[in-house]
Amino acid sequence: MRTVLRNAAIATVDAEGTEYRSGHVVVEDDRIVAVGEGPGEGDVVVDATGCLITPGLVNTHHHLYQWATRGLAADSTLFQWLVELYPVWGRLDADITHAAASAGLARLALTGCTTVADHHYVFPADAGDQMHALVEATRRIGVRAHLVRGSMDRGVSQGGLPPDNLVEDTEAALLGTEAAIDAHHDDSPNARIRVAVGPCSPFSVSEQLMLGAAELARRKGVRLHTHLAETLDEEAQCLAEFGCTPAEYADKLGWLGGDVWLAHSVHLAPTAIRRFGATRTGAAHCPTSNGRLGTGIAPVRDLLDAGAPVGLGVDGAASNESGGLGEELHQALLQARQRGGPTALTVRDALELGTMGGARCLGREHELGSLEPGKLADLVVWDLTGLRYAGIEDPVAALVLGATPDVKLLMVGGETVVADGELHTADEHALAGELTAAARRLR
Numbered sequence: 001m002r003t004v005l006r007n008a009a010i011a012t013v014d015a016e017g018t019e020y021r022s023g024h025v026v027v028e029d030d031r032i033v034a035v036g037e038g039p040g041e042g043d044v045v046v047d048a049t050g051c052l053i054t055p056g057l058v059n060t061h062h063h064l065y066q067w068a069t070r071g072l073a074a075d076s077t078l079f080q081w082l083v084e085l086y087p088v089w090g091r092l093d094a095d096i097t098h099a100a101a102s103a104g105l106a107r108l109a110l111t112g113c114t115t116v117a118d119h120h121y122v123f124p125a126d127a128g129d130q131m132h133a134l135v136e137a138t139r140r141i142g143v144r145a146h147l148v149r150g151s152m153d154r155g156v157s158q159g160g161l162p163p164d165n166l167v168e169d170t171e172a173a174l175l176g177t178e179a180a181i182d183a184h185h186d187d188s189p190n191a192r193i194r195v196a197v198g199p200c201s202p203f204s205v206s207e208q209l210m211l212g213a214a215e216l217a218r219r220k221g222v223r224l225h226t227h228l229a230e231t232l233d234e235e236a237q238c239l240a241e242f243g244c245t246p247a248e249y250a251d252k253l254g255w256l257g258g259d260v261w262l263a264h265s266v267h268l269a270p271t272a273i274r275r276f277g278a279t280r281t282g283a284a285h286c287p288t289s290n291g292r293l294g295t296g297i298a299p300v301r302d303l304l305d306a307g308a309p310v311g312l313g314v315d316g317a318a319s320n321e322s323g324g325l326g327e328e329l330h331q332a333l334l335q336a337r338q339r340g341g342p343t344a345l346t347v348r349d350a351l352e353l354g355t356m357g358g359a360r361c362l363g364r365e366h367e368l369g370s371l372e373p374g375k376l377a378d379l380v381v382w383d384l385t386g387l388r389y390a391g392i393e394d395p396v397a398a399l400v401l402g403a404t405p406d407v408k409l410l411m412v413g414g415e416t417v418v419a420d421g422e423l424h425t426a427d428e429h430a431l432a433g434e435l436t437a438a439a440r441r442l443r
Contacts, residue, residue, distance in 0.1 A: 003027045004042025005381060005409070007049040009395040010035065012371040013355045017348065019396075025053055027377040030190055030413035035371050050385035051408055052395040054351060055370050056114025056378035057325045058358025061225075061263040061284035061313030064118045064134065065092060067100035067107075068439040070321045078231050078293045082161050085318060090166045091442055094128025099438035101137035103431045104323055106423050108314070109143055111324030111404060114378040114412045115358070115368060116143055117284070117313070119225060119263070121150025121200040123168060123176065131180045135193055142417045142425040144191070144378070146362050148198035148225045149180040153209045159241070160204045167204070174212050181220050189367050190376060190413060194222070201227040202246055203237055210253050223259050223363055225284075226250075229272075230264035231295045247272035256281045261361040263313060265303070266296040273299060277306025282361035285353065287331035288322065289315035297339045300332065300353070311358030326404040329354050333400055347400040377414040380407055383421070 003026070010020040012035055024040025026033050034040060069088055073081040101118070108116055116138075123130055131149060138145040151173035154160035160167070168176065177197055185195035197217035199205040205226075217224045229235065229246045238246045247268055250256055256275055261282030268276070276283065285298050303310050312332055317323040329350045336345035359369030367376050382405040384398050389405070392398040399405060410418035417425055 001028070001044065002033070002042040003044040003046060003414070004040040005046045005048050005053060006039045007047055008051045008053045008381065010053045010371065011348070011351060011396050013055050013352055014370045014372050025371055025379065027411065027414045030377055032371060032375050032377050033373055035373065046409065048381050048408065050383070052382045052384055052399055053371065054380055054382065054399070055355040055368070056380050056410065056412065057112045057354045058115045058311060058362065058368060059108060059113050059314055059325050060117050060261060060282070060311035060358045060361045061286055061315055062104070062116055062118045063120065063316030063318070064101035064104040064137070065089070065097045065120060065122060066316035066318035067104040067323065067435060068096050068442050069318045072318060077233070078295060079161065079233050081293065081319065086162050086166055088442065089122045090124050090163060092122055092124055092127055092130070094130055094133040096438040096442050097130050098133040098137050099434040101134050102140055102426065103435040104317055105137055105141040105143055106426060106428060106431050107323045108325055109141060109410055109417050110407060110421070110423060111326040112380040112382070112407055112410065113325040114143055114380070114410065115146070115362070117146040117148060117196070117225070117362060119148040119150050119198050121152055121198065122166065124166065131184060135184055138193060140426055142415060143412055146194045146196055146223075147180070147184065148196040149177045150198040150200050151177060151209060151213070152200045152204040154204050154206050158206070162204050170206060170209050170212065173209060174216055177213070178216060178220065181222055185220075185222060187221065192413075196223040196225050198225040201234070202249060203234060207253065210255065214254050217259070223261065224255065225261055225263065226255070227264060228262040229267045232267060235267050245269065245272065247275065251275060259363070261309070261311070263315070264290065264295065264298065266290060266298045268299055270302075273302050273306050273308070276303060276308040280307070280309065282309040282311065284311055284313040284361060285332060286313040286315040286320070287328060287335045289313075289319040291331070291335070292319050297335045299339070300336050301340045301344045304349075309357060309360035310353055311361040312354045324404065325354065329400045330404070347394070347397045350400045351396055377411050379411050381409040383408040
């Protein structure tokens with residue numbers, strides 16, 4: 001059975017930047033088998049007149065559990081925000097995490113996202129199986145997930161930010177991470193669930209855990225992720241404690257490399273940017289969250305010019321209450337131009353950040369991120385009909401510069417997740433009710 005999507009503008013985001021004014025994409029099973037000009041051939045025909053087809057968006061950094069605590073600490077700095085929210089997150093249980101993750105994943109799918117990297121680092125005692133809750137939410141909504149098993153072992157008594165009752169013993173954190181890899185990681189090319197290793201941040205994790213996590217990840221053949229260089233407060237603390245910047249600290253501990261992607265990467269010296277590029281260390285750029293918390297504007301153009309992979313991230317919904325990925329294309333372009341001038345990022349650069357750039361960060365550029373025969377059929381059909389886009393000549397400009405379009409169709413591995421702007425895999429009203437109840441119980 002072949003499905004052909006026809007009569008649409010197509011931005012393939014392949015290495016040549018191939019685009020079609022009116023073309024087709026043919027899907028068979030979980031793969032793309034043809035992309036080109038004209039109507040194409042298929043058993044099932046989807047008319048996408050007036051639409052733009054792009055690869056599915058890749059979210060390189062998120063905290064799905066935070067969907068249960070949106071709107072709190074609305075006017076705080078990052079450190080103030082964490083201090084206020086850590087005690088709340090300490091009351092998470094698996095049911096709350098599942099409800100929050102299900103709602104968050106649904107919102108991401110409805111805004112064009114097909115792959116989500118979720119960094120979960122809160123494991124309260126007697127709170128149930130948090131990783132299983134995330135896996136089940138992922139299966140429920142039908143997207144792909146890179147579940148980052150996070151950890152914290154440095155509480156307030158050891159100079160960290162989290163309360164002592166919210167951190168794990170170092171060995172327990174490493175054992176829990178290895179157990180998550182063994183239980184859930186799938187390294188097959190069409191994997192729906194992969195697991196990465198992710199100590200939370202230098203201000204909540206010991207050097208021993210950072211070193212142990214890197215050893216574990218490389219022994220198990222999985223990727224590494226953490227927050228790094230997000231704020232000037234973090235840099236000041238790192239300089240005071242270790243005599244070096246966060247990027248230098250990561251480098252010293254073996255945390256730069258082609259198997260690493262780092263969240264935020266806002267405050268990087270030119271030498272650090274060059275090291276990111278030389279080592280092919282990825283950066284998850286979270287423009288809306290950075291703006292919400294006032295942390296600064298990441299040097300995206302400089303990182304790209306240095307050769308570092310850069311993807312987009314929504315970040316936790318407690319620091320990005322919208323929770324959608326499509327709008328991050330727009331925000332990334334605006335922030336890059338505010339920092340580097342009107343030519344710092346093009347509309348097609350922004351689309352590449354959200355697709356192929358994210359795939360590179362997650363080590364899946366051979367499977368995801370572009371519309372090419374042989375790649376997984378993860379794609380989004382954006383509806384550019386109606387008043388909001390009338391008269392915009394360039395469909396990619398309409399997507400990036402205009403209001404985030406409705407999703408006419410979202411496919412993950414050839415399976416429909418969103419159709420005509422509605423979630424196909426779960427009931428949105430039920431998800432909203434579950435989240436509301438979970439948030440009320442948590443607070």
